Amino acid sequence: MPSSTLAHRFRLAPLAAGLVLLTACATGGGGRPPASVNVLYAQLDQASKGYETALQQAREGNGQASEQSLEDALDGLKQAAARCGDTPGCDPQRFFSVFDRLLRLKDGSFFAGDDLDTLGEEAPEEAVAGAAALPQAQRSVTLLRGHKLSELIAMNGPVKAALEMWLTQWRSNLVDTWINYQYMRYEMWPQYEKADLPEALLFGIMAKESGGKVHAVSRSGAAGPLQFMYATGLRFGLNNEDGFDTRFDPSQAARANAAYMDEQLKAFNDNLELALAAYNGGEGRMRRMVGGDTDVSFYDPRIYNQLSEETREYVPAVLAAAWLFLHPDSYNLHFPKIDGAPGRITLKRPASLSELTICLGSAQGMDDGWFRTLRNLNPRLNPQAQQPAGSELQVPKQLEAVYASRCVDGPWPILASDLHSAVVPQVAQADPPPPSRKVRPHSRYVVRRGDTLVAIVRRLGCSDVQEVSELNDLKHHRIKAGQVLQLPTCR
Structure with a gap:
């Protein structure tokens, strides 16, 4: 069970009340708006009432009608928001706030005002019935440690900027990831489902890591669809089987990734943003930065300003891709229909x-x-x-x-x-002279428990993994505690 602080942090304000307040702000205070703006704000009010209708239909066990009511509300809201930008005196941010909430409702957050821990024996019967009416696939996509995934994705500046990137410069990569994933889904999704993790998160990580290319290898040596470093992969059972590196196996990579995320979520008290930052930037570094304050925000300057530019981009990019996986149509994004059987x-x-x-x-x-x-x-x-x-x-x-x-x-x-079977002629060429390479003096380093070759090279600051690996005749960059390494001496 999460702590009371954590439960409060993850709990959304009651959405019905939130929507009413938003529409009240739209129609009151600060002088009477023009009649044209009032018409648009009336449509905003109508969209918020769509929530009430959807809630009642869900309680009555009519999940299909409830879903349709939310779709109609979203459509009306989008049409009104499109005219808001061209109407003097209209505030587009009010439309976006309601739009954001309706999307979260569409994920099944019908009872977001309730403490999520109370949806059990003491929960109202109509609440339980409404939750049960949601399609099983929808619940399995959006649940994360008892919370809706959409509740954990803050629609802030970095995530919005990442949404724009996925919908523009990265759009082709996002669609390619979708296509690649649909054919591997039967291998990868069950591994996440067993770990009770949301499918959208798996998609978001893969979109940012490899684009769904199983044989992707990064310059740092990370490999596979989910880009495991060799040492980290070994920790989670990814090794060599008859000469095959199982980091390239979609099913095993997804299993290892789910185990890794489960470990980091426990370490960071279900703080998803910190867990993702650990996946990209290293769990040891994140734990040192966070210390015992696992409630700290990823965007807190004490954390955010210490992170690499790569990690500052990585976390919101993964969350934005996951959000688009859940809501493509709401962002004018249409993934192709794929028969991945x-x-x-x-x-x-x-x-x-x-x-x-x-x-x-x-x-x-x-x-x-x-x-x-x-x-x-x-x-x-x-x-x-x-x-x-x-x-x-x-x-x-x-x-x-x-x-x-x-x-x-x-x-x-x-x-x-x-x-x-075509044969390409080989042109005989004189062997090029070996490249001149300045030999640097070496120092000795005894590997300590928890060391990785990447971390040692980073601390060294004047070499790379390949050079150190060749210098010590290492296979697969593998090192062990107590091993003595020769390291170039920096000048």
């Missing part, structure tokens, strides 16, 4: 993933081709290596029939094989 094929003739991509072409409307999806679903395979006949491959179910019609017989597999 899993399937498999048994190769009737030898083929590589590259050859299959050529055979499949743009089947089922995939204009960019199926290479990325085939790689994501078969992460252990070298995409250029031919797999023998009889091999089983994971594919979207919709491709099973396409494979049988295009890639078993006919011209396409012949063309794909011919292109795949």
Whole structure:
């Protein structure tokens, strides 16, 4: 059970009262507004009344009608807000405040004024009935440690700025993440669901980390769809299996990420922003900054000003992507409909993933081709290596029939094989002289418990992970307590 302070911090003000106050502010005080503004504010008032209707319908067990009432209220609100900007004397911020609250209601926060801990034996029967009327999928998406995810996303300046980035410069990456995720969802989402974590959070992290590219590797050595560093991955069971780095496995990466987030949420008393900052910037550093004050805001200058620019951008970007996962239509964003049902094929003739991509072409409307999806679903395979006949491959179910019609017989597999076996002439060149590299004197360092190679190099300040790894003949940047490392001496 959360502490009383935490429960108070996470509890929204009663939304019905909040909406009434907002519309009252819109129509009273400061002189009488023009008639045209009053018309718009009347529509604002009507949108707020849509909440009352939706609440009553939810209590009556009519979840579908309740959802429709909220949709109608949002549509009316958006239309009025669009005219507000061109109407002298109209305050757009009032519309945004109601819009923000209605979106949170749409997530199922019908009883946000109640203490979330009281929705049990002592809760009013109509409240329990209303909550039960919500679709199970909706509840599983929005719950986080007993709180609605949308309650934990503050719609402040940094999150709004990140929303703009996702809807403009990062838009193609967001849509690509959505497409990639839909085909891997059956592997990744169950891992988060088992940990009682919201799917929107998983999507937000992946959007910012890799865009749903399973084989992504960063310059710092983070790898996989959720970008685990090697040492951190080992802590959560990601290791090498028969030469395959399981950080690249979507299911195992999602399991490890859920375990990591669960650990950090416990360490930071369910402060989601601090947990995300730890994921990006290092949990040790965050714990030192926060100390015992886990109620401190991520945006408190004592914390925010000490963070790297990357982490200051990362946290609101993840939250903004999660918010858009929940509310795409409300931001004029339309994710494509994807049939991500899993399937498999048994190769009737030898083929590589590259050859299959050529055979499949743009089947089922995939204009960019199926290479990325085939790689994501078969992460252990070298995409250029031919797999023998009889091999089983994971594919979207919709491709099973396409494979049988295009890639078993006919011209396409012949063309794909011919292109795949093409030989590129090798031009003999004289070996270039080895690059001159100034040899620096070395110092000795004894690895301490909790050290990582990245952290040691950062403290050193004059080298990089690759140099230190090569200097000490390290495999996978792995170190252990008590090991003696040779480090370049900084001058």
